[in-house]
Amino acid sequence: MTSQYWLKFPVTVTFLEPGFVEGTITALETLENVDGIHPRIRLRRPDGGTSIVNATQTRLVAELVRLSPAVGDKVRITYHGTAKKAARGFDPAKEFTVEIWPQNPQSQARPAAKTPGRASTADNDSATGEKPK
Numbered sequence: 001m002t003s004q005y006w007l008k009f010p011v012t013v014t015f016l017e018p019g020f021v022e023g024t025i026t027a028l029e030t031l032e033n034v035d036g037i038h039p040r041i042r043l044r045r046p047d048g049g050t051s052i053v054n055a056t057q058t059r060l061v062a063e064l065v066r067l068s069p070a071v072g073d074k075v076r077i078t079y080h081g082t083a084k085k086a087a088r089g090f091d092p093a094k095e096f097t098v099e100i101w102p103q104n105p106q107s108q109a110r111p112a113a114k115t116p117g118r119a120s121t122a123d124n125d126s127a128t129g130e131k132p133k
Contacts, residue, residue, distance in 0.1 A: 010042070010050040015060075015079040015094060021051050022076035025069055031056070039064055043075065053077060063098040072103035 013021045023043030031040040031054050039055040041064075055061050060077070069075050076099040082092035 004048075007047065007049040010052050012052045012054065013077075015057065015096075018079055018081045020076055020078040021053060022046070023051060023074070025071050025073050025075055026050070028069075028071060041069075041075070057094045057096065059093055060096045060098070063096060067098055067100050069098075069100050070103065074101040074103075075099065 021043065023045040025041055026044050027042040029040040029042065031038045033056070035056065039053075039061060041053040041055065043051045043053065045051055055064055076097075078097040078099075080095040080097065083095055084092070086092040
């Protein structure tokens with residue numbers, strides 16, 4: 001019962017270490033800060049908890065805009081770490097893969113993401129061969 005208690009508190013995702021967050025999109029919101037406006041995505045995780053993704057990283061925003069996930073879609077955002085190179089005077093960019101399983105695949109045709117060496121949209125989980133739950 002104690003573990004259910006903690007599921008009611010939303011957790012904001014920070015991409016400090018490589019890893020992923022996945023779930024069903026429950027809301028698409030906007031985050032405003034000194035750098036401008038950014039997407040904020042609320043996800044219902046498979047365990048029933050809520051995660052909030054503040055997409056402030058340039059490459060992540062670009063993939064989300066290009067793939068245009070909708071409320072009800074299942075999504076997995078994987079952070080791979082920073083790029084090996086950076087422009088002079090800049091920090092290396094954070095590298096992401098965004099995978100989307102549309103709620104209604106027939107009516108929501110979306111382009112495949114182009115991340116070198118990584119699948120970015122998928123019909124199933126590359127590790128298990130199953131669709132996300």
